[in-house]
Amino acid sequence: MDEPTPKELFLQSVSRCVGIEAFIPSFYDRFLASSEEIRAKFRFTDFEKQNKMLARSLELCACATAGEAESLAEINERATTHNRDHMNIEPRLYDTWLDSIVETASEFDDEWTDAIEAAWRRILGHVVQRMVRKY
Numbered sequence: 157m158d159e160p161t162p163k164e165l166f167l168q169s170v171s172r173c174v175g176i177e178a179f180i181p182s183f184y185d186r187f188l189a190s191s192e193e194i195r196a197k198f199r200f201t202d203f204e205k206q207n208k209m210l211a212r213s214l215e216l217c218a219c220a221t222a223g224e225a226e227s228l229a230e231i232n233e234r235a236t237t238h239n240r241d242h243m244n245i246e247p248r249l250y251d252t253w254l255d256s257i258v259e260t261a262s263e264f265d266d267e268w269t270d271a272i273e274a275a276w277r278r279i280l281g282h283v284v285q286r287m288v289r290k291y
């Protein structure tokens with residue numbers, strides 16, 4: 157059998173993580189704990205909605221990285237809502253976002269390996285680059 161692709165490794169890992177109810181709240185705890193600036197961005201956020209949104213976003217990232225046109229179009233829309241004229245998410249905040257989510261996933265995925273970590277960083281890194289380019 158062929159080796160799993162990064163997309164497959166990533167999606168299987170995402171599905172193990174989001175299968176645990178505490179995963180996404182735990183990511184937001186970690187992410188919000190990292191700075192006052194990040195806490196301020198989320199001061200009006202309804203986290204029940206945000207938790208569902210993030211699970212969906214992770215799958216969207218995998219499809220966008222695989223080049224699927226609809227997903228790429230949606231990432232471009234998210235890049236607009238996050239840019240300097242809208243939520244003003246500065247590029248350096250994406251590094252914290254990426255580290256927070258990878259660290260959280262490594263704690264929740266009981267099959268975690270270096271190859272899985274590389275797949276998370278590659279797929280999300282690709283989307284982060286696209287969002288940052290449009291800042």
Ligand code: HEM
Pocket residue numbers: 194197198200201202206209213233234237238243245249250253283284287
């Ligand atoms: C690749 C990384 C990211 C993805 C895919 C992503 C995706 C999303 C999506 C789908 C939404 C909801 C729809 C929208 O308002 O556009 C959202 C909202 C939001 N995102 Fe991001 N995001 C990312 C990174 C970040 C980062 C680094 C921050 C930094 C603080 C951030 C802050 C926010 C805030 C404040 C909201 C609005 C929450 C609310 O409704 O109150 N995002 N994001």
